[in-house]
Amino acid sequence: GAVVSQHPSWVICKSGTSVKIECRSLDFQATTMFWYRQFPKQSLMLMATSNEGSKATYEQGVEKDKFLINHASLTLSTLTVTSAHPEDSSFYICSAFGTSGDNEQFFGPGTRLTVL
């Protein structure tokens, strides 16, 4: 199946700093990627839909100025958490559709963000 990678796998930062998370489709082109956030023992919550070459579409309640998404190429989408605060500490996962025609989503391994 299709492979999606994320970098870094974990990051610890100080409050007030910005953190960038990369999501890459390794063996296919992804015109659409999704960013999810997962709190402990909770399910995945969609944050935004990232479309190559255009602005991301954010879900209700997600601050677009705080969570900057850039999808500059067909294989890379980035999520930047600006001025991070402890409440932004979470597990961030991206996903993308493969090219098999089944409309199956493939997920990255996730990035654990801890804001001190």
Add this chain to the structure above:
Amino acid sequence: KQEVTQIPAALSVPEGENLVLNCSFTDSAIYNLQWFRQDPGKGLTSLLLIQSSQREQTSGRLNASLDKSSGRSTLYIAASQPGDSATYLCAVKADSGYSTLTFGKGTMLLVSP
């Protein structure tokens, strides 16, 4: 708005047992349904994908069924093993386009030796 519910929230069984995880969804107009496995602190691994026109899918010891009209799916795990311990997530897709998935909260499975 689509809502996905998974029962039970947690399940503990001895090794070797057959078990069933349940998933229900409120809007039966789905395009497909996917079952995932998530290990602690890890991403999602797709287990089975069932298209809306299908009744079931099988992979090894896993069998997933779909009853679209009643808004239900089950994941059957045969002869459970300690390595099956993980959280199992059910997710539905609304349409054929590049729309996202709606997830349930998952069932946390513990298989003891």
